[in-house]
Amino acid sequence: MYRFALKPRWLLSHLLVLVLVVVMVSAGLWQLRRLADKRDFNALVRARSDVAAAPVSEVLPASAGFTDAEDVVFRAVTASGAYLADEQVAVRNRTFEGKAGSWLLTPLLLDDGSAVVVNRGWVPLQAGLEIQPEWAPPEGRVRVEGLLVATQTRGRFGTTDPADGRLDTLARADVGRIQRQVDQDLVPAVLQLDTQEPAQPGDFPVAVGPPELSEGPHLNYAGQWFIFTTIALVGYPLILRRVARNRAADEERADEDGDGAPGGRDGDGDGDPAGPDARVAAAADA
Secondary structure: OOHHHHOHHHHHHHHHHHHHHHHHHHHHHHHHHHHHHHHHHHHHHHHHHOOOOEEHHHHOOOOOOHHHHOOOOOOEEEEEEEEOHHHOEEEEEEEEOOEEEEEEEEEEEOOOOOEEEEEEEEEEOOHHHOOOHHHOOOOOEEEEEEEEEOOOOOOOOOOOOOOOOOOOEEOOOOHHHHHOOOOOOEEEEEEEEEEEEOOOOOOOOEOOOOOOOOOOOHHHHHHHHHHHHHHHHHHHHHHHHHHHHHHHHHHHHHHHHOOOOOOOOOOOOOOOOOOHHHHHHHHHHO
16 A cells, blocks of 8 residues: 555655655754754843942953963943043944944043943934034943953954954944954953943944843744644655555555456347347348
């Protein structure tokens, strides 16, 4: 009944379905791993951000390395000093509530002579990325508080900033690149501003805020992949069964059509073997 399933065309079909099942199961498991990573990230952010804010020079001094920053990112820190407005750079292609714009990164000179790069927030996109005068940081001494976040580096893909020269805009919040054009030693992380005294005049920049701690759509995506897998595992055997039954029915009808005899009135061999023409000829001779 299922001998047809061993033909090359059907063997190729079996292989294709098997590959699809493996791919879909792998995709579902990958989404579950992404979910686990997201939950671990959320737990880390909550645990570190719940620690009381401390001066940034105590949590991560400028003498530390970028690897040291990994142990303290998402810690709440404070910093006091004066903004180095002339050293400010903009990070291109940042969105806020669906609108295009930039981040303003401004080094803050600390009392010990080092500086920390402060992400003062988002500003809307202007022609030629022009920074408006009213977006300038407050003059004089300020006190800021926010979360330490890791410096951003280029991955496998993405825009590359020129290695030399002074840049007014960057593709990412890269403290290492900013260090090349700033005389002060920089803290190897970015202080993502939450509050500032005195406050920024005007509506911009808008504070970026803490990272989102939702679990994302990974669980739903994993469920979808496993549903597709179940459909394939249940549906494909049903297709094979239906094809087998249709083939068996076709063979049965073919056998019934081939059982009749060539002569006889009833088609079963029991009628007059001579046929009607032979009887007419015999009557004429009589």
